[in-house]
Amino acid sequence: MADAVTASARAVVDLDVTGHRISRHIYGHFAEHLGRCIYDGFWVGEDSPIPNERGIRLDIVEALRALDIPNLRWPGGCFADTYHWRDGIGPREQRPHIANTNWGDVVENNHFGTHEFMDLCDLLGTDAYVNGNVGSGTVQEMADWVEYLTRDDDSPMARLRRQNGRDEPWKVPFWGLGNEAWGCGGNMSAAHYAEEARRYATFCHNHGANRLTRIAAGANEDNLEWTRVLMKTLMECHGCTLYGNLPYQAVSFHYYTHSGSGINTEDATGFDEKQFYETMAYAADMERVIRGHVAVMDSYDPHNRVSLVCDEWGTWWNAEEGTNPGFLFQQNTVRDALVAGLHFDIFHRYARRLTMANIAQTVNVLQAMVLTDGDALVLTPTYHVFEMNKGHQDAEQLAAHVLEAPSRVVGGTDLPLVSLSASVKDDRALLSLTHLSADADCTVNVDLRGRDARVLRARVLTGESTTSFNDAENTDRVAPVPLEASVRDGALALTLPPHAFATVELQLA
Ligand code: AHR
DSSP: OOOOOOEEEEEEEEEEEEEEEOOGGGGEEEOOSSTTSTBTTTBOOTTOSSOEETTEEHHHHHHHHTTTOOEEEESOSGGGGGOOGGGGSSOGGGSOOEEETTTTTEEEOOOSOHHHHHHHHHHHTOEEEEEEOOSSSOHHHHHHHHHHHHOOTTOHHHHHHHHTTOOSOOOOOEEEEOSOTTTTTTOOOHHHHHHHHHHHHHTSOOOTTOOOEEEEEEEETTOHHHHHHHHHHHHTOHHHHHHTOOSOSEEEEEEEEOSSSOTTSSOSSOOOHHHHHHHHHHHHTHHHHHHHHHHHHHHHOTTOOSEEEEEEEEEOOOOOTTSOGGGOOOOOBHHHHHHHHHHHHHHHHTTTTEEEEEEEOSBSSSSOSEEEETTEEEEOHHHHHHHHTGGGTTOEEEEEEEEEOOEEEETTEEEESEEEEEEEETTEEEEEEEEOOSSOOEEEEEEEESSOEEEEEEEEEOOSSTTOBOOSSOTTSSOOEEOOEEEETTEEEEEEOSSEEEEEEEEEO
16 A cells, blocks of 8 residues: 555636536436335335335435435336336225336335325425336327326326326426336337437427426447437437427436446445545546537537436445345445545536436435435435535536646556536535545645635545445444635635545635
């Protein structure tokens, strides 16, 4: 191990050079019928001794409300392309049971369906992102679901919804046209799926005042060819050009982080320094991937009409020992928090095109916000990054650059050990700093140009080591604490401890 000497970094933030708005939907979430995300997670049922409202677990709702979560994607994931929404409406006891063939091959009782999901969104104060079934569904089935959810008046689906106890239509802003169509969503070619996406989207109508952003199922990681075909097929659609309406308004992609040996091959907590840095390099590579998708989209859509959405991101480790491997339950360490910090800096930089991102997944699955064990609830290190960063939601980008920082060669390339992004809203700037050194402090000097500023609050999140995590016995082992930071002569000075994520809130004059 290298000696733990203090390093230094230099950065600049132009407080008066604003850019694009950072959509709050970049802080979106994902809840799939997978393992203990929905059942024994969000949903405990009305008869549970765990405090709940209409079956939805209240301590989870309370924890997530503190994050201002902007949208929640449901019901999958791979599950979405096996899900038939009519199985999840009507009296719960009469709903059919189905096999969840993707995740643990367990039997699903459909007690959590459309009404329960929309109720959850209401409790969370979040927008719904419903992912429809292209893989094993029909166009009519999807069109009916949109009508059921969003139509007022006396249409057949609106009437059916009323029979099931909901008078008013819901607002559903986001609609997914299948998921991972290149894989679990149907093993389709890009060309075939692109045609299907266009067809399905055509029949997902805007009922009444509801406006759908229809999202085509996109590439895996840097499969730019998939994005190219989706964009070409979209832009060359004869009828769409004629009437000026694009059938889908966004294309997605998925990016899971590991240390380079593939998803599901390493432990969440048992990793060494080499794997730590490899993970950081993999997370940082998200920038190259987004840049690639954006370049393809720019070439077909120079006026930025179509958005890029990363509707699954996060770390993917081995399931914890003693748990069902199909349930993808993993611990969450400081390493995971730093992956989130790096990703958000990148998301902020591409705010022009990237308008939504959804971490996989919110509760008890993969890189979760909260882990539950019986009635205990644990906030993960990743949760704290979302909370510390929430001021970036709907704020304007600020020009922010790291000019000098320590770096480390990982896999033949230089990995800068300090990452930074900044935004401004209502005369308050928020700076986020992610420090990747496993063992050294780093003094940081940020030249604040353009406006006078004073520190309102600075916080730092770290742990004894990169492997530190929270559990029911130690809920606050990794939690934000105040950080010393001051502005003198237009420069912000602070010292970041090793493997740390920090935020600084500034009041601008
Ligand atoms: O998030 C878990 C799974 O990962 C999703 O169901 C699928 O879309 C992806 O492969």
